[in-house]
Amino acid sequence: MKISTALLTSAMALAISMGVTSTTVLAGSHSGGGAGMASEVKGKITKIMREGRSVEIGGKVYFTSGSRTNICIKGKCDQDRGALKVGMSCKGMTSSKKKGMEFKKVECE
Numbered sequence: 001m002k003i004s005t006a007l008l009t010s011a012m013a014l015a016i017s018m019g020v021t022s023t024t025v026l027a028g029s030h031s032g033g034g035a036g037m038a039s040e041v042k043g044k045i046t047k048i049m050r051e052g053r054s055v056e057i058g059g060k061v062y063f064t065s066g067s068r069t070n071i072c073i074k075g076k077c078d079q080d081r082g083a084l085k086v087g088m089s090c091k092g093m094t095s096s097k098k099k100g101m102e103f104k105k106v107e108c109e
Helices: 003-017
Strands: 024-027 037-049 054-057 060-063 070-073 089-095 102-108
Touching: 037 060, 037 102, 060 102
Parallel strands: 070 102
Antiparallel strands: 024 037, 037 054, 037 089, 054 060, 089 102
16 A cells, blocks of 8 residues: 555544544645645635635635636536625635635536
8 A cells, every 4th residue: 555545544534533524635646746635615605705716615715716716606617706605505626726725616506
């Protein structure tokens, strides 16, 4: 078993034992420059800051980029981040940019 696989397995077991269910960590390749980690985020938007440049979901702040983030609202993709509203139920994948706190894709309803 590779060391990275063993560490990921241990981290997931620890997260499960602590009751973490809303964030799933996926292992990525370590070729290239990024951290290689991504996570899935689910929840309702509780706060919008700076005209949608950052949103708060589940007590954590996530960033949306105008060029790197694909925003889908009610099945319609390539939306402007200004269309995000408080109370929307969202599901998204973060990238390794800004320490894993920037959305790569986010789908809201």
